[in-house]
Amino acid sequence: MNTRTNSELLYTEALEHIVGGVNSPSRSFKAVGGGAPVFMKKAQGAHFWDVDDNKYIDYLAAYGPIVTGHAHPHITKAITEAAANGVLYGTPTELEIKLAKMLKEAIPSMDKVRFVNSGTEAVMTTIRVARAYTKRNKIVKFAGCYHGHSDLVLVAAGSGPSTLGIPDSAGIPTSIAHEVITVPYNDLGGLKEALERWGDDVAAVMVEPIVGNFGMVMPEPGFLEGLCAMTRANGSLVIYDEVITAFRFHYGSTQTYAGLDNHAEIEPDLTALGKIIGGGLPIGAYGGRKHVMEQVAPLGPAYQAGTMAGNPASISAGIACLEVLQGAGVYEEMERLAIDLTAGLQASADRNGIDLTINRIRGAFSTHFCNHPVTNYDHAQDTDGERFASFFRHMLNRGINLAPSKYEAWFLTTAHTDEDIAVTLEAAEASFKAMAQE
Ligand code: PMP
Numbered sequence: 001m002n003t004r005t006n007s008e009l010l011y012t013e014a015l016e017h018i019v020g021g022v023n024s025p026s027r028s029f030k031a032v033g034g035g036a037p038v039f040m041k042k043a044q045g046a047h048f049w050d051v052d053d054n055k056y057i058d059y060l061a062a063y064g065p066i067v068t069g070h071a072h073p074h075i076t077k078a079i080t081e082a083a084a085n086g087v088l089y090g091t092p093t094e095l096e097i098k099l100a101k102m103l104k105e106a107i108p109s110m111d112k113v114r115f116v117n118s119g120t121e122a123v124m125t126t127i128r129v130a131r132a133y134t135k136r137n138k139i140v141k142f143a144g145c146y147h148g149h150s151d152l153v154l155v156a157a158g159s160g161p162s163t164l165g166i167p168d169s170a171g172i173p174t175s176i177a178h179e180v181i182t183v184p185y186n187d188l189g190g191l192k193e194a195l196e197r198w199g200d201d202v203a204a205v206m207v208e209p210i211v212g213n214f215g216m217v218m219p220e221p222g223f224l225e226g227l228c229a230m231t232r233a234n235g236s237l238v239i240y241d242e243v244i245t246a247f248r249f250h251y252g253s254t255q256t257y258a259g260l261d262n263h264a265e266i267e268p269d270l271t272a273l274g275k276i277i278g279g280g281l282p283i284g285a286y287g288g289r290k291h292v293m294e295q296v297a298p299l300g301p302a303y304q305a306g307t308m309a310g311n312p313a314s315i316s317a318g319i320a321c322l323e324v325l326q327g328a329g330v331y332e333e334m335e336r337l338a339i340d341l342t343a344g345l346q347a348s349a350d351r352n353g354i355d356l357t358i359n360r361i362r363g364a365f366s367t368h369f370c371n372h373p374v375t376n377y378d379h380a381q382d383t384d385g386e387r388f389a390s391f392f393r394h395m396l397n398r399g400i401n402l403a404p405s406k407y408e409a410w411f412l413t414t415a416h417t418d419e420d421i422a423v424t425l426e427a428a429e430a431s432f433k434a435m436a437q438e
Contacts, residue, residue, distance in 0.1 A: 002054035002397060002398075003052060003054075004052050006039070006051040006052045007050060007051055007052060008035075008036040010036075026063070026405065026408075029404050031404055031405045033389050038396065038401070045070060046415040046416040046417070056400065056401040057420045058401045059401060059411060059412070062280065063275070063403065064276065066280055066411075067321070067414065068279075068321055068324045068413060069413040070415070072279075072320075072321075075279045075317050075321055075324070077320070078317055079279075079320075082095075082313045082315075082317075083313060086312070088312070090307070093315070096310045098319055100113040100115075103273070103277065103285065103287065106246075106251060106252045106253065106256075107242075107246065107253045107256070107271060107273075108255070108256070109269075109289070110271055113285055114293070114296060114309075115284070115306075115310040116283075116284040116306055117284055117308050118282060119273075119274030120149050121284045122285055123150065123272045124150035125296075126204070126206075126272050127152055128302050128304065129302050130236075130269070130270060131203045132301060133295050133302075134203040134235065134236060134237060136236070137179050137203060138179050139180055139202065139204050140182075140183060140198075140206070140236075141153060141180060141207070142182065142183060142184065142206075142208070143156075143182050143183065143184050143376070143377040143378075144214035144377025145214075145241070147206060153206070154169045155176075156168040157182035160190075161191070164177065164178040164181060164198075181197075184376050185375075188222075188223060188226040188230070191231075195230060199235075202236045204236055204237040204270070205236055205239070207227060207238075208244070209241075209242065209254040209255070210254050213407060214376075214380035215368055216364050217374060217380075218259070218361060224254075238268040239270045239272065240255065240268040242273055243272055244275060246271075247276040247277065248362075248411075249364070251326060251330075251331070254266075255271075259361070269288050270286060270288035270289075271287055277318045277322070279317030279318050279319075279320055330414055331363065333414065334362065335363050337363070341365075341410075341412070341421045341424060344425040346358055348429045348432050349428075349432055352432035352433055353436055355370055356370075357374055357383075359374055364410065366408070366410065369383050369384040369385075370383040385406050388406035389406075391431055392404055394430070394431035395427055395428065398427035398430060399423075400424055
């Protein structure tokens, strides 16, 4: 059991100066019973050290971007070299072309690319471009999918696909929420109903093609094919939010992932990217069909700009990260470790009488404390949050760093080893044993 006195002291100080003590609400421990989050001071490979010198095995991977482990030497070198040459120019650079070409080669539906600074910006802009292209206003999204914090996508479901959305955050006008229709993931009937009711004004249907934000959830067979066909028949655009999924399961995106069929039928018109493509530095990108992307300024009437966009540091880190991911067997090795880890976790939970459903997709997985499958947001909500909170704290006390939310995934990185898995499974066995007594 570790003690975290210094984290507690820093949290008290942080609360005085930084709203809520954190720079992103997902970092707070609010969803797992409150208290001080752990203040980390160093990260290397698959490991973290906190300000009390406790060591952790990290499965948070900074919510996804750190796919090659922390401080990977190839990426660190690229960032250092970029910094020595000046971190921000405000002019085009050759590096941007290189990363754009790498993205286009890996994601064939992206004829043209534009770099921005975050996943939020990328998504926000795809919506603007789709609206400009279709000259329509509304978007359809899926319950539980997270697309960043711009107004339009922070909207919850109304009481069904035939109603308009309600704001999910203060500060979002109802008039904006009314531009959004939310339907259940994996529910083509819901999408059909929404398009029948509102279709004339639907600019785009936005989806995480494989979900990463209420656990890892695969599209059911035919879901993406049906979604694309129905959306196109309605004259709307398909937008894939691949901020988590691109380069997570293989070198490419969901659109070419071998775990899904009919690649030609599931290509979107626009794709939003972020996280991994910046190697850990701030980045986002969006792209798609040439005729759609030509809406964007300076070619077209849809305006989008950015002082920091395409900065040499982020772009260099992104190129270096993708170069590491091109290495032979990289994804197979992450998957092998994830198979061992999830098999061990399931066996350990079963042994201790704890209900656990694990959704694994290659090297990423989610742990749901329930005894039913999780294929949509309702299922993910209908899981035992207190059990998760208890598990989270037991694991943290034993040096395993997970996301403090029952909806977030565990990510393997290229830096994890068999030894890390063995240590994690020991911690899990002790955690489940303790939970069985609670
Ligand atoms: N889309 C998805 C699918 C995400 O998971 C996230 C962030 N978790 C975003 C968009 C927003 O990205 P960012 O935090 O970089 O703005």
